Amino acid sequence: MRATVLVRPKQGILDPQGEAVETSLRQLGFAIGGARVGRVVDLELEGDDPAAVRAELERMCEQLLANPLIESYEIELPTP
């Protein structure tokens, strides 16, 4: 099964990378209200049970993919 994990800077956490992107987009003439920069992790997993796969992904996020002090994560599984 394929899965995608989105890791984002938590709300309220200063994101200097996002601010730099925001400034650059404004300089290009785009009217934007804000930008935050995170990370995408595409994974190929064994197993077909979405609940089991999701539980495993949660453990991956807690142990490695995200740092809970500063990042939130979102798991995306293919819609059945």
Next chain:
Amino acid sequence: MRDSAPRIGVVTFPGSNDDRDATWALRALGADPVPVWHADPALPDLAAVVLPGGFSYGDYLRCGAIARFSPAMEAVRAFAAEGGLVLGICNGFQILCEAGLLPGVLRPNVSLSFVCHDVRLTVERSDTPFTARCGTGQQLTIPVKHGEGCWFAPDELLDELTARRQIVLRYAEPCNGSVGDVAGVVNEDGNVMGLMPHPEHAVDPLLGSADGALVLASLVDTARDRVLASAAA
């Protein structure tokens, strides 16, 4: 006096680049530095461990996030749990935070620029194994060189750390956006410390400052005292 030189391990990860400087500085300050390879699952007999600066595992994912899973780090974790002295410098600090051995996390500098210059630091407490040769309130001049040294902890955690006096060093002027200008922290038990500045680059006046020697020599002193105490026991 080589006999009284405490054995201090210096761990080399793939991408470490200050391991040899740390080794040189520790030897100059009277220690017997012992190289430790990241893949070693066990530590030799050591009085202390230094995790040096660098870019372990290419800083992939987050600084220090991968290094903490190396076999040597499992051994360092066990060493620290038994009260062993561990000092993490720059990338070593990042690894200790990611490993949960120190509180907080190091993030990209607010400026997004790599900083590389001498900074002035204020010693918040001198009753640690890493700052015993300093005076409380003393100012040290030690260089920083990092792109991700912005230490962060949520407000409630920072309050707890402040109450428990775990903040050991602060930048005397803003450096990288760290909350509270924190430059170095110690764990609750006081045997694990991390700092972003590089004391190993400031151990001789020829290098512009010898203030880093106060930090490293404090570690060497404590390590030596512990060896002598256990030999006498």
